[in-house]
Amino acid sequence: MRINFFVFIAALSLASCTGDKEKKDSLESEKLLKTVAIPEFNADSAYFFLKKQVDFGPRIPNSAAHVKAGDFFIAQFKKYGAAVMTQEFSATTYNNQKLNLRNIIASFEPENLPAGRQGKKRILLAAHWDTRPFADKDSEKPGAQFDGANDGASGVGVLLEIARLISINKLPGVGLDILLFDGEDWGEKEGQQNTHPLPPGLREWWCLGSQHWSKNKHTSNYSAYYGILLDMVGGKNAQFAKEGYSMEYAPSVVAKVWSAASRLGFSHFFINAQAGFTVDDHKFVNEIGKIPMVDIVSYDPIEGFGDFHHTRKDNMEIISKETLHAVGKTLLHVIYYE
Numbered sequence: 433m434r435i436n437f438f439v440f441i442a443a444l445s446l447a448s449c450t451g452d453k454e455k456k457d458s459l460e461s462e463k464l465l466k467t468v469a470i471p472e473f474n475a476d477s478a479y480f481f482l483k484k485q486v487d488f489g490p491r492i493p494n495s496a497a498h499v500k501a502g503d504f505f506i507a508q509f510k511k512y513g514a515a516v517m518t519q520e521f522s523a524t525t526y527n528n529q530k531l532n533l534r535n536i537i538a539s540f541e542p543e544n545l546p547a548g549r550q551g552k553k554r555i556l557l558a559a560h561w562d563t564r565p566f567a568d569k570d571s572e573k574p575g576a577q578f579d580g581a582n583d584g585a586s587g588v589g590v591l592l593e594i595a596r597l598i599s600i601n602k603l604p605g606v607g608l609d610i611l612l613f614d615g616e617d618w619g620e621k622e623g624q625q626n627t628h629p630l631p632p633g634l635r636e637w638w639c640l641g642s643q644h645w646s647k648n649k650h651t652s653n654y655s656a657y658y659g660i661l662l663d664m665v666g667g668k669n670a671q672f673a674k675e676g677y678s679m680e681y682a683p684s685v686v687a688k689v690w691s692a693a694s695r696l697g698f699s700h701f702f703i704n705a706q707a708g709f710t711v712d713d714h715k716f717v718n719e720i721g722k723i724p725m726v727d728i729v730s731y732d733p734i735e736g737f738g739d740f741h742h743t744r745k746d747n748m749e750i751i752s753k754e755t756l757h758a759v760g761k762t763l764l765h766v767i768y769y770e
Contacts, residue, residue: 470768471601473760474593475753481508482581482589482666482756486748490563490577491584493531493615501561502534505612508592512599514538514610517650519641525618526628526637533614535641536561537650540598541607554607555767556659556723557594559587560616560641560713568622570743579747580617582730582740586666586751588612590760597764606770609656613713615640622742635716642713646721658685659725660766661714665759667738668752670730672702672759676709682724689726692765698758707731728759 484504489497509516519535563580570576579585591610598608619638630636635643664670678686693702714725731737740746 468604468768469601470764471597473597473757473764475757475760477596478589478593478756478760479751479753480589481592482585482751483748485561485585485588486579486581490565490580491561492563492565492577493533493618494529498562502536502614505536505561505588505592509536509538509595509610512538512595514540514595514599515542519645519648519650521644521648523615523634523640523644524631525640526620528628529618531615531618531640533562533641533644535614535645535650536612538595538610539607540595540603540609553605553770554609554656555770556609556611556656556717556725557591557662557763557767558611558613558642558659558713558717558725559591559662560584560613560639561588562614562617562641564617564742566621567743567746569741570745573744574622576744578742578744581747581751582664582667583742583746584617586664586756587662590662590665590756590763593760594763594767603767603770606657606767608767611645613639613641613645615644616642616713636711638711639713639716642716643720646716646719649721656723657770658682659714659717659723660685660689660763661712661717661725661727661729662759663712663727664730664737664741665728666751666756667730667740668750668755670701670752670755671732672728673705673707673731673733675707675712675727675729675731677712677715677718678726679706680709681718682726685724685726689728689762689766692769693758693762696758696761696765698762701755701758702728702762705733707733 488501491498491501517537567576567578568574690702712727714727717725
């Protein structure tokens with residue numbers, strides 16, 4: 433009886449201390465919310481950056497549009513004061529095409545490198561910028577080229593707008609790297625069984641740029657506190673479920689992002705449901721690069737990626753400024769509160 437009594441008293445004392453601590457944390461959080469100035473995400477600007485890419489034409493590797501788009505990204509990042517590096521490399525596709533590829537890295541507060549130095553944090557934001565070379569899910573023209581407005585251009589559009597905002601609203605206390613992966617979308621055709629063996633060192637025919645970067649990082653010993661990947665983040669009525677690899681490798685980052693979205697009133701976009709495992713660039717950043725990275729990717733647990741996916745429907749008509757705003761504002765709140 434005595435032991436139970438003292439345990440009970442200890443529990444009361446612990447509850448009291450816990451309550452006091454939660455109250456203190458809450459007051460500190462409120463104070464933080466008042467002192468951190470977060471720029472307002474401009475969906476019109478992100479939409480402009482998205483449309484600019486589409487106007488170049490499909491950004492298919494080895495094409496003129498691909499080169500022009502890459503040059504545009506580099507020029508914009510430099511305009512916004514980032515230190516820009518590129519990784520130029522070649523890769524062979526599942527159908528034996530040799531691609532000339534280019535990963536583009538823009539670093540803000542590069543003096544914070546290398547990551548892991550005491551008191552310094554780096555955050556990694558990423559998207560792929562290439563366009564799939566054929567609309568293999570298109571029922572009428574599966575060999576046609578398509579705009580890739582959502583699949584590729586939307587994530588880059590959001591990140592370019594974030595770069596613009598950071599150039600005039602410095603991030604407090606953290607460094608940021610924006611990484612545009614190339615060669616993500618030249619995987620096997622829908623329903624096609626591949627017979628060509630993978631080259632040594634390649635895990636998938638998809639995500640060529642992220643596989644290369646994860647093994648050959650742009651800075652020696654580079655790491656980041658965590659990463660966030662954007663893929664198909666501009667579609668009308670988009671829903672972002674909690675993707676499988678994200679939950680396996682970076683559940684705390686998922687919680688951080690989805691909680692921020694909920695506080696901002698975006699739970700109808702960032703839904704509280706878990707999706708399956710998606711082979712995307714974050715998989716290789718997690719498994720090879722050893723950086724916890726989540727994937728914000730449009731996926732309905734019932735309907736999948738949507739009827740636009742890898743078809744000619746992936747054009748400006750399916751793009752929503754409301755979706756771009758929800759994703760961009762959520763990201764800004766996550767990174768500025770670090």
